[in-house]
Every structure is written in structure tokens, then in C-alpha cells.
Amino acid sequence: VTQQVTRSKLNLVDLAGSERLSRTEAEGDRLKEAQAINKSLSSLGDVIAALAAKKGHVPFRNSKLTQVLQDSMEGSAKVAMFVNVSPTVESAGETVCSLNFASRVRGVELGQAGVAKTPSKAVPPGSATRRPMSARP
DSSP, rough: OOOOOOOOOOOOOTTTOOHHHHTTTOOOOHHHHHHHHHHHHHHHHHHHHHTTTOOOOOHHHGGGGHHGGGGGGSSOOOOOOOOOOOGGGHHHHHHHHHHHHHHHHHHHOOOOOOOOOOOOOOOOTTTTOOOOGGOOO
């Protein structure tokens, strides 16, 4: 048994509701939510474009979504993206947009995934490794 500690992070982001606003006929709070989702998706696209172009500045601060995902989209991170599309003729435009977005994502190379070596205190076997919620950043 070693004293090595490995930490990982899993982000699951559901951008459901990112449809074209003209099709959804959303009003009120649903409209605001759809607009926020679309803004986050647009910001994510900007980040992906900057990463693909290997630009010096990547606009992670443009949305909460990209801020949360920042450490998962740089360095030795491994990223997987799933895109769900509709097979209906009425959704063909959205499907093409989603597939084009996924194609751009696929073109981004973050580098080889690996284990980030960070110094940490050894955790004695059998002790709790979770911090209480009040101690989390």
C-alpha cells in the first residue's frame, strides 16, 4: 500500500435547452434560461476556438460555464464531449449546427493527458479523505 493520493474531477454539463429561441416559443423565465444557456454555449465556442488556434489569451472568464471548466480544458486534462441531435427534418438546422460545433471541438488538441504531480500530505490508511463542505474552496 502506498501513500500516493490521486485526485480527479468529472464535470457533466447538460446544455439542453440550447435550441433556437424562435422554435421554442419560450417566454419569461424559460426564455431567460434559454438565453443564458446559449450565451454559455457561445462562450464555450470562443474558448474552444482560442484553444484550437493556440492563442495566448483564452477567454475563460466570459461565462460561469467556462470558468468552471477552465482547469478541465487546459494542461493535462482529458476531455470528452457528447452531442445529442434530433433525427427529425424540422431539427436539421440545429443538428448541423451541433455537429459543426462538435467538429470544432474535435479539432482542439490540449496535449497528452497525464497525471498532474502535486505535492500533498500523506493520508493515513483508513482515514477520511473528504473535507467537510465548510472547508471546501
